Amino acid sequence: MLGLGTLTKKVFGSPNDRKVKATRPIVDKINALEPEFEKLTDEGIKQKTEELAQRAMGGESLDAILPEAFANCREAAKRSLGLRAFDTQLMGGIFLHQGNISEMKTGEGKTLVATFPAYLNALTGKGVHVVTVNDYLAKRDAEWMSQVYGALGLTTGVIYPQQPEDEKHAAYRCDVTYATNNELGFDYLRDNMKAELSQMAQRDHNYAIVDEVDSILVDEARTPLIISGPAQDRTDLYLAIDKLIPEIQDDHFTLDEKTRSVNYTDEGNDFLEERLGAAGLIPEGQTLYDPESTTLVHHVNQGLRAHKLFTKDKDYIVRDGEVVLIDEFTGRMMAGRRLSEGLHQAIEAKEGCKIQPENVTLASVTFQNYFRLYNKLGGMTGTALTEAEEFQEIYGLGVVEVPTNRPVARVDDNDQVYRTAKEKFDGVVEAIKKAHEKGQPTLVGTTSIEKSEFLSQLLTAQNVPHNVLNARQHEQEAQIVADAGKLGAVTIATNMAGRGTDIKLGGNVEFKIMEAISADPEADPDEIRARIEEAHKADEQAVKDAGGLFVLATERHESRRIDNQLRGRSGRQGDPGRSSFFLSLEDDLMRIFGSERLDKVLSSLGMKEGEAIVHPWVNKSLERAQAKVEGRNFDIRKQLLKFDDVMNDQRKVIFGQRREIMEAEDLSEITADMRSQVIDDLVDQYIPAKSYADQWDTEGLYAQVIAQLGIDVPVIEWANEEGVDDEDLRERLEEAADKHMAAKEEAFGVEVMRNIEKQIILQTIDAKWREHLLTLEHLRSVVGFRGYAQRDPLNEYKTESFQLFESLLDGLRSDVTQKLAQIRPMTQEEQQAMIAQAQEQQRQAMAAAASAGAATAAATSADAKPGFVEDDPSTWGNPGRNDQCPCGSGKKFKHCHGQLS
Incomplete structure (x- = not known):
């Protein structure tokens, strides 16, 4: 029904x-x-x-x-x-x-x-x-x-x-x-x-x-x-925090090894506040819960992680006074790789190594x-x-x-589930051998480079010729994928490899024609094309008769989409084909989702070693598991996006403001408004509304007027005059500041002054935005803990990031006003000294470039790989994209002879 x-x-x-x-x-x-x-x-x-x-x-x-x-x-x-x-x-x-x-x-x-x-x-x-x-x-x-x-x-x-x-x-x-x-x-x-x-x-x-x-x-x-770019040096902060961590007791923090997270308890926070105050790292009256403490809390957390979650000789080694990370999957050293957000620096402080400068985000955006x-x-x-x-x-x-042009003729087998990985790989090798013997091309999907190499060793032991798809070079990838449809070809690839290049049965005609023409440039290209196209028809038919491309996957991925991508390599344009998934209970997905229950079922069925269970129910239950994982991953991405959306609104405002400033011809009104606002803020701060004259801090106001407006005016005398109130002071300061800037404009000339205003505003926006991004990164890393206090981390992040953005705009006004107040035209001597310095720098740069050019030329001839011929790529060996170029230039291969053309 x-x-x-x-x-x-x-x-x-x-x-x-x-x-x-x-x-x-x-x-x-x-x-x-x-x-x-x-x-x-x-x-x-x-x-x-x-x-x-x-x-x-x-x-x-x-x-x-x-x-x-x-x-x-x-x-x-x-x-x-x-x-x-x-x-x-x-x-x-x-x-x-x-x-x-x-x-x-x-x-x-x-x-x-x-x-x-x-x-x-x-x-x-x-x-x-x-x-x-x-x-x-x-x-x-x-x-x-x-x-x-x-x-x-x-x-x-x-x-x-x-x-x-x-x-x-x-x-x-x-x-x-x-x-x-x-x-x-x-x-x-x-x-x-x-x-x-x-x-x-x-x-x-x-x-x-x-x-x-x-x-x-x-x-x-x-x-x-x-x-990113280098940040300010925080070495002293890392070292000061590192001295505190060993004093922390077991009841000061909680450790969760499963999620690799470590957090301070309330006792830990109280202890830290006291010790940080004593060390002068936190101002009196400020707590770790205040927004101003965000950066400090972030670094204290990173210090704890460095000591409690990262173990020497397991997660990293110290070599030549440098902390080098170890890849948890391969056990290999990852030279040049660094942990972000100050964690690497915290480990360097722990090991007594030289602390390398932290990189700071200059700009960022999510896709x-x-x-x-x-x-x-x-x-x-x-x-x-x-x-x-x-x-x-x-x-x-x-x-x-979109419907296919021709009906799909591919046969999709039910999954074959084995008890152990060894049994599974034995089954995989057997299936590959069978397909290879009848001439059916096989594309084998693996989930990692290690597994593809392991399978390659098994096939080599069985004398099965095959290609391993090495994605280090995209052109090479395209060539191997183009050959993957040839009669009897066996290609081992990672699941995602070869996207964008068709696997055509019998091999790729265009690649064959290009190879033939480059091998015999004298021959007639049309004659070569006709000959190869004719021969290809027979090859294509032979592969179709053998069953088309056989896609054999050695594991299911967390995402059904990636399984479907691999399956979709076969059966293009109505071609025959077949796909089959070989799984074991030791695979990650099977292990995480109900392998114990399945193991009991397999045992009760009395399965012998090497036997597989094949049933549509298994496919259905696996797809349900995959759908759950996909849902969870989507929720994680959605949550990340909600946080990024907060910053994105601010990014749009800043980038939009920058563009308006670049498009504007005259920014004098904007700078005058900024100056007026700064004066208002100063007067409000030092001469509070509805206060008596003896409560005014005129000395503080006088100092700030010199510092921020660059004018020395008798503020204290003005304030002592009979009947003068805050509004009078405001007007006099504005008049004096306007005169001061008008004199500058006369000295520089109107056009130059407009350009100076534009550049100062842009530079100040950029500097403030960089600082803001760093603070938001730190806020993001600590705001999660608010959940323990029954407060929504996202709402907390929105509120505090808005407050931080407001203070960015306030700081922008005062910084621009201060910088404009302090600029002055150069004297003739200063201009001549600057020109002389620029000429000297240019001379040195040209000399360095000339000697570098000579050294490169010498290196190319002297240090080139033996047998290296400039115009013959077959003599270059097979360097990785980040290896040194075999020509001896000293550059990376990808920036020299390996450039994608």
Whole structure:
């Protein structure tokens, strides 16, 4: 008997079916226009773009233009790439334009799909960003799809790391710009640290299409982007706190090893307050619970963690007077890696090592808050439905499952569950051997590099030839994935590897053709292509006859999405294929979720060693476990985002204010208002309202007027005059301060003075914002403890961060006023001395550059790896991206011969 839900779906269709159905009339319109657009000349296609752009900028809606724009784009792609978009690809493009995520299976041509909404939205002249997961894909897709955009008369740009500024500016001015999420985020932060509008690279955040949207907006969104710089030296504070920690008794703190957390008890807090007061680290009358103590509480907590949670020779070692962390999974030293937020410094103090300066956050943003800046967002991936709630709640993105062009012919086996990891891997090796013997290509998914190496050793012992996918170099990754569909190929990969590159049965034809042409440059390329394409047909058929690509996963991931991604590598475009998951009760997910119960069931079934249980119920219970973990992870990300949203509101205010200041020609009114407010605050502080003259602190006011306003006026005499009140003093101080600044303006000249005001305001905002970010970091780390006092940490954080932001704005006024009051024109001698110093520095820099150049040239010839040939990559060996370049330049490989081109 059918359930009610199933019955209604049969009658009305699912919500997804209804969305897909709604696009059919639009697709029919586009198809009906095809004959008309086929008649256009190449120039006619570009003229059509101009006409559509004029209509879009003239106020016609993009939805009205969509059929013509998509038809024009399809024709341009057909001519420039030889690819005619399927109806399902047009559907995917429509959903992207509407601000949805198009879930499209692997091999359905998502790269081409993005060109349709990108072209349509670029017609407004506001620019479109296409976001990819790595630099290699950004460059590849930009190069490949620029042929389509070029045929349409649009410009294409690409953003990559260490790009020259002028090239970056030009790329952002293009109609369509390809970039990674990291580069876009960092450029946004860098732009908001610039001093002039002309230095800012990014335009408005109009529309972005995010490829592999689940990876970028969910997996990578856990860690914020941070630009950091060295902070002030706090060595004395770390050492002073370190002396107190050994005095702490067992009843002063609680330790939870399971969650690796340690907290002070009430007795501990009382003891600390007393000892910190005695050491002069906390002012008299201030407690650890006051907002002013936030930074101190943070460092005291880090000191306790360093002593109680981090053990020498287990978590770190001391080598050459330096604290080096140890990776808990591999046991390897992690040279160069440091713990953040002062924890590393606390361990250095504990071990008596030299305390390295702490890095301070200059600017930071989460991917969630960066991508929410866009007026419209769209995304593509093979797997998004399991995270649909998160996409909707955080980004307002709906998820639509786009039907495949051809029915999926892949067979998905039920999971095979073994009792031990050893039995499981024996089963895995046996399954790989069987597939390899009949010529079926196999892609093996593992959850870590160690497990992939372990499996590689097992296969080597059984004489099974195979490739291990090493993701150190993206180009190499693409090559291995391209070969993974060859007859009998065995490829071991981590679950996420190879995204963005299709596994084609029989191997990748384009890669084969490129290899053949580079091996024989004299031969006719067309003849090579024809020969290889003919041979490939036989290879492809042989692989299909062997069953297509076999995806074998050695573990289930915490997220169903990543399992589905791996499964989706097989069965592209209606190809045959098979997927199977091999699990054991010793796997992390099985161990955490009910393995004891399952173990009892397996024992009662009397399973022999090497046998596996295979049943749909096992799949169902595992999926339920995974859904629970996904829900928990979403809650964690949601909570993190709530905290970041507080800072994000403040970030928008500060960045918006900076932009207004850069756009303004004349800031003299703003600085005058600031000065007036500072005077008001000073008078209110030293001459309280409704107080008697003998209660006034005129000496304090006089000192502060000199310090903050830079004017020496007879404040004390004024205050002693008969009938003078606070309002009179206020007016006289304002008049004197205005005269003082007017004299400066005359000395500097109006134009120079306006520029000085702008630079001082910007520099002061930046300095204050940096301090504020550090305080918020510390507040964030200690506010969680308020939960023990039955107070909501988030509300506490909101209240205190707002108070801190108010004090930032107060401090900004007084700092700007003080700096402007103290500047003065240089004397002629000072100017000459400064010019001479600059010339000397330039001379030294040129001399250093010349000697460095000579040394590099010598090193390249003398220290190059034996056999190294500049133009022959096969002689370079296989260096890691962070290893020294084999040419002997002394640079890292990724910055020298290993640059992504």
